[in-house]
Amino acid sequence: xxxxxxxxxxxxxxxxxxxxxxxxxxxxSLPVIRTFTGLKFHPNVTYIIGENGMGKSTxxxxxxxxxxxxxxxxxxxxNFSSYDSHSKLDEYLRLVKGTYRAKDSFFFRAETFxxxxxxxxxxxxxxSSYGGKVIDSxxxxxxxxxxxxxxxxxxxxxxxxxxxxxxLDEPEAALSPLRQLSMLSRIHELVQQGSxxxxxxxxxxxxxxxxxxxxxLSEEGMHEVELEETNHYAIMKQFLENRERLFHHLF
Numbered sequence: 001x002x003x004x005x006x007x008x009x010x011x012x013x014x015x016x017x018x019x020x021x022x023x024x025x026x027x028x029s030l031p032v033i034r035t036f037t038g039l040k041f042h043p044n045v046t047y048i049i050g051e052n053g054m055g056k057s058t059x060x061x062x063x064x065x066x067x068x069x070x071x072x073x074x075x076x077x078x079n080f081s082s083y084d085s086h087s088k089l090d091e092y093l094r095l096v097k098g099t100y101r102a103k104d105s106f107f108f109r110a111e112t113f114x115x116x117x118x119x120x121x122x123x124x125x126x127x128s129s130y131g132g133k134v135i136d137s138x139x140x141x142x143x144x145x146x147x148x149x150x151x152x153x154x155x156x157x158x159x160x161x162x163x164x165x166x167x168l169d170e171p172e173a174a175l176s177p178l179r180q181l182s183m184l185s186r187i188h189e190l191v192q193q194g195s196x197x198x199x200x201x202x203x204x205x206x207x208x209x210x211x212x213x214x215x216x217l218s219e220e221g222m223h224e225v226e227l228e229e230t231n232h233y234a235i236m237k238q239f240l241e242n243r244e245r246l247f248h249h250l251f
Contacts, residue, residue: 030055050217062089104164110173162193
């Protein structure tokens, strides 16, 4: 696949190391931040992966907020807060943006997507000078009247327009394996339309997009790896090929 650097809306993120008060306090005490100096993004798809507690969602959140997104997700125009619990990491990040500006954008957070859906309904109850309803761009059906997985997928298929920057935090949370494959297909469509993705995930299916950059976080720091080198892939492969042996050690 030919890399399209023209749609690299976000090139790099750097840490303002000279401004950090202490590496012993949150979020600077997180494994990823303790050793973090910077990260260069792939022009198409970058994955940030790792075990729970490594700080990948905090890093992704910081990048998104520094870019201008609402902490709980949505487009750059969303401005609401159900519970102000985000870290202040964004204040210590410096973003290096690309030459061109994205025509579309979305920060998707699985854990707060319900709040985004609620905010959409609240906005649609108010008179709009734009004419249409916000929910129309999600397919027209209330996200609360769909299953969790259907509402997630409506965002990917209906709301994402192309030529956009899409930051996704664990998008596989409510998706079946078949839906995850469909999401890979949708990612490819949007990449072909000039989009850039930055994705945090635990799913070996989601992180299998060809030629993407995979950054794995560990206690030792961050390293670029191939899909087959990830712990996620190795564990899933072992489970599928020899689960009896795995169960023997587990039980």
